Amino acid sequence: MAEKRLVGYGAVCLSALMYGLGGTVLKTLTNSGVPPLFLIKLRLLGTVMVLLVVLWWWRPGWLGIHRRDFWRFIRLGVFGFAAFMASAMTAVSLAGVGMAVFLQFLAPAMVAVYQRFFCRQPLPGAVTLAILLSMAGGFLMVAGQHRLSDNLAGVGLALLSALCYAYNTVQAKRLSAVYSPVTVLFYGMLVAMVIWLAVPVDFSWQVVARLPVWMYAYMIVCYTLLPYALFYVGIRHLPPVNAGITAASEPVIAAVVAFFALGEQMGGWQMLGGSLVLAAVVVLQLQPAEPGPGPVAAVAGNRAGTPN
Numbered sequence: 333m334a335e336k337r338l339v340g341y342g343a344v345c346l347s348a349l350m351y352g353l354g355g356t357v358l359k360t361l362t363n364s365g366v367p368p369l370f371l372i373k374l375r376l377l378g379t380v381m382v383l384l385v386v387l388w389w390w391r392p393g394w395l396g397i398h399r400r401d402f403w404r405f406i407r408l409g410v411f412g413f414a415a416f417m418a419s420a421m422t423a424v425s426l427a428g429v430g431m432a433v434f435l436q437f438l439a440p441a442m443v444a445v446y447q448r449f450f451c452r453q454p455l456p457g458a459v460t461l462a463i464l465l466s467m468a469g470g471f472l473m474v475a476g477q478h479r480l481s482d483n484l485a486g487v488g489l490a491l492l493s494a495l496c497y498a499y500n501t502v503q504a505k506r507l508s509a510v511y512s513p514v515t516v517l518f519y520g521m522l523v524a525m526v527i528w529l530a531v532p533v534d535f536s537w538q539v540v541a542r543l544p545v546w547m548y549a550y551m552i553v554c555y556t557l558l559p560y561a562l563f564y565v566g567i568r569h570l571p572p573v574n575a576g577i578t579a580a581s582e583p584v585i586a587a588v589v590a591f592f593a594l595g596e597q598m599g600g601w602q603m604l605g606g607s608l609v610l611a612a613v614v615v616l617q618l619q620p621a622e623p624g625p626g627p628v629a630a631v632a633g634n635r636a637g638t639p640n
Contacts, residue, residue, distance in 0.1 A: 340569030341617065344578040347562035352585025354555030357547055365539040371551060372417050373533065376525040378552030379560075383518040394515045404507060408516070409523020412500030417524070419493035426486030435490035437470030440576035442498035447573065458615050459573055465612035466580045472605030473583060501572045504564050513564030517557075574616050584609050 362368055387395050397405065420436070441463050447453040500520075507516045567575040584606040 336569040340566045340575070341578060342566075343562045344566035344570065344575050345581070345613075347559040347566065348579050348582040349585055350554055350559045350562070351582040352589055354550065354559070355582075356589050357550050358555065361543060361547060361551070364543055365536070366543065367533055367535045368421055369531065369533040370535045370540070372421070373525075373528050373531075374548060375551055375556040376413075376521055376528055378548075379557045380518065380522050380525050382552065382557055383514065383521070387514065387518060391512070391514070394512045395518075397511065397515065397519065401507070401510075404503065405516075405519040406523055408500065408503045408507065408520040410527065411496050412503055413520050413524035414527040416493055416496035416500060417528070419489045419496060423486050423490035423493055426489060435487070436494045436497060437467050437580055438491070439494045439497040439501070440466060440573050440580065442495060443501055443572045443576055446498070446502060447571075455573070458618060459571075459577075462577050462612040462615045463573070465608045465615065466577050469605040469608030469610075469612065470580065470583070472601045472608065498576070501567060501576050505567045505572045505575075508564050508568045513561055513568060516564055517560050521560075577616060578613050581609055581613055 358371070361371060423435075444455055444459065444463060448455055504513075504516055504520070563575065563579060566578070570578075588606075
């Protein structure tokens, strides 16, 4: 059990690190005039193509899913990926980066409410404390640099993006208990790709072509495929709340990387907020290991006969 927790936290921390590092490349691309919608399509299409080749050549058996799980994968792709990306992107444009980022810190709390009241799973004191520290830290990090918006539509969409992220975490936890995390990621992103490719995007090939190819490859592999895959590996061994709180360290990593790589300033409130977020992750490490899988994993794990 301790080894699985170590693997889980290690995978989620590495996922957050890759997201944090990739944020600098993302800012460089968008600041150069590449539309965010173009990057969303590129990330989805590139990730699906890479996963298809890998699965077909390395583990073709992992492409098989049970018929009764078909709609689970559809919902994961629609709500966990497509709706999350749409609501998050629109929330940033309406409410600003600050409000959108802060409200996404509520996702672990939403997962905790789901587990407590729908799965009847008690929340340990360490997890409750970690949620509060993470939310407080997120508020200080954002309020110290951005003005929080009062745009109600933007706030509502930011809350929706947090809800979609929480749904992604819970649904991926269920599916990853039965299928390989790579299989879960492939079908979830495949559904989202089909939806997003139908959305038109206005962009200039001259703007896109003047930037190095490695940046786009980095966005596909190191900012999408590997971070998501590592996160799904992590939630296979961790409760969804713990994984979500640990993943919340990503904005802290992104702020530190931007400080050194892009020269962005970090104020005292940001440093304090980042410290609280990291303290939340440390608190989780001090939590005693659970004797067995939680209800979410147990329900999925009892479905024998599904291909793994």
